[in-house]
Amino acid sequence: MVEELAQADDAVAACVDAAAWTLAEHDLIAALDAAHRLTQRLAAIELTLVRELDGRGTARAQGASCTTVWLRERLRLTVPTARRLVDLAAALDNGHNGGVRQALADGNITAEQARVITDTVTTVHDSAGTAAADKAVGVLVEWAGQFDPTLLRKVSSRILDHVAPDVAEAAAKAALDADARxxxxxxxxxxxxxxxxxxxxxxxxxxETAGVLRAAIDPLSAPSGPDDQRFPGQRRHDALADLCRLTLRTGDLPEHGGDPAQIVITTSYDALARGLSAGTLDAGFTVTPQTVRRLACDAAILPAVLGGTSQTLDVGRQRRLITGPLRRALVLRDRGCAFPGCDRPPRWCDAHHIRHWTDGGPTSLANAVLLCAHHHRHVHHSEWTVHLGNDGHPEFTPPAWLDPDQIPRRNHYHRRN
Structure with a gap:
């Protein structure tokens, strides 16, 4: 398969620079149809490969928390896109969806249409059995030649009237339950x-969540008066900000790494007093001097001194837990889970001793790294190793079976420049 795909890649590459302007209109249309059909066939192959990799547990073996996250890193996909890929691959692997997989492989339907059909056929199979499901596949594939995915989902809601009218009424409730799931x-x-x-x-x-959000945000989204010039979208934005501020002030949010929920901003005290310097949020973004002073008016001053000697960032063996100023310095350095390919934010992370505390490792910035719960467990129970590079930032060395050269890797999701 790898060799044949390489040959196909060469053939497609030859078409990339072809002069489309030389083609007659009917040839342009034919070429478009062929390219579209080829896209669907490649999608079928990709889904087959994703399903096999997912079944083998490749993602976890290589350090990812799940196949979705592994695909995000490997193929540079968004998480929702990767999740839909994994879900559709699993759905097409079911026996009653064999006809859907074949229609996609033949280039007769798109991946989005395949997703609609598998959802519908699964409901039919659960409600009316295999025979009705097989019949539904044929009907829906035929309808896919006429309707885009949105219209196809709408008309497929009455598919049982066509393939199993005797159970259509009872299955309507099952369809509603399936929609809820x-x-x-x-x-x-x-x-x-x-x-x-x-x-x-x-x-x-x-x-339900949409109702809760509307109930909370609508009263805050109303115009403040006849002179309010904000657009509705701007008012909803400001209402969400107000809602978050109100929540932070309740004191009922859970702690993150031993600290209460809070915004940490880094600047110098002298610059803050003069109102001359910008600041950096704990998420890594720069804000204006005016924003720094406004936030400082509503919070205790949390100093975060980097590269100086006035801040005690090494507590040696006296304390095992990494909290307070030391954790804030760790957050400012790593900005999130430091394991390569992970995008978990600091508030979801544990502080890991590079040299374990039980083995004599000190509690210090030079011996700590931020890791999410999954990668914290993975580092403890795998052959990955971590150390600080020459610039003081974490580097992870993969096991030899994954990378024979064992080239150190870094996380690039939290870079600020």
């Missing part, structure tokens, strides 16, 4: 960091 499965919220420190929020909320 799918809503539970698909719920997610993604926070995508922009280069200037802003966040892009995307996601899907289930119906």
């Amino acid at each position: 799918r809503a539970d499965r698909d719920r997610h919220l993604t926070l995508s960091a922009q280069t200037d420190g802003r966040l892009r929020l995307t996601g899907i909320l289930d119906a």
